Amino acid sequence: MTAGLDTPDRRGRTGLDQVGRDLTGNPRVRVRDVRLLSCNWYVLRTTTFDYRHADGRWSTQERETYDRGNGATVLLYDIARRTVLLTRQFRYPAYVNGHADGMLLETAAGLLDDESPEEAIRREAAEETGHAIGEVEHVFTVYMSPGSVTERLHFYAAPYDSTTRASHGGGIAEEGEDIEVVELGFDHALRLVRDGGIADAKTIMLLQWAALHGPFSPETEDLSR
Known part of the structure; x- marks a missing residue:
């Protein structure tokens, strides 16, 4: 059991590794995996996605995102x-x-x-x-x-x-x-x-x-x- 995933973190949140998995607005981006790195207060994730370049070539990339809200x-x-x-x-x-x-x-x-x-x-x-x-x-x-x-x-x-x-x-x-x-x-x-x-x-x-x-x-x- 992991806080922020299947049990609530200190702010009562679960499923924090699901954010971004359903994105469909850009056909050149296919989200493959989202990993939760930290949810001490704000949320740090690593997302792995496939990206189609302007020349048609696909590459697999990884980005860390820090989510502190708006x-x-x-x-x-x-x-x-x-x-x-x-x-x-x-x-x-x-x-x-x-x-x-x-x-x-x-x-x-x-x-x-x-x-x-x-x-x-x-x-x-x-x-x-x-x-x-x-x-x-x-x-x-x-x-x-x-x-x-x-x-x-x-x-x-x-x-x-x-x-x-x-x-x-x-x-x-x-x-x-x-x-x-x-x-x-x-x-x-x-x-x-x-x-x-x-x-x-x-x-x-x-x-x-x-x-x-x-x-x-x-x-x-x-x-x-």
């Missing part, structure tokens, strides 16, 4: 004050891979679990920044690391101001979160992107969107005058 992130902005609200928290994977102290400036984000993306991002914004945001704008949905991680990340933007502040934020202490809320001038945030002070991909993507097409784009700012 997520959502949101850029909170104040047009009147020309500011954005970010978080700073310790990220061990970044720390062990060369980031000086592992403390990253980021947009609020989290996993969906059983919620819709909009529900999840409102919850995460409240937990991390302390702001109860209202209407959110969907920006795009992307695969952040498609070579190995299955996660799709839903990107949003939403306004904030003094009236949306509902708590101090900071994350959930019981889950080990220790999050600092950081308000930055938008132009300062863009400078931090250029000099490496902001090194988180989702945050950079949303800041660039805000500058090119979002609340701080020339077109939007002209309309607000």
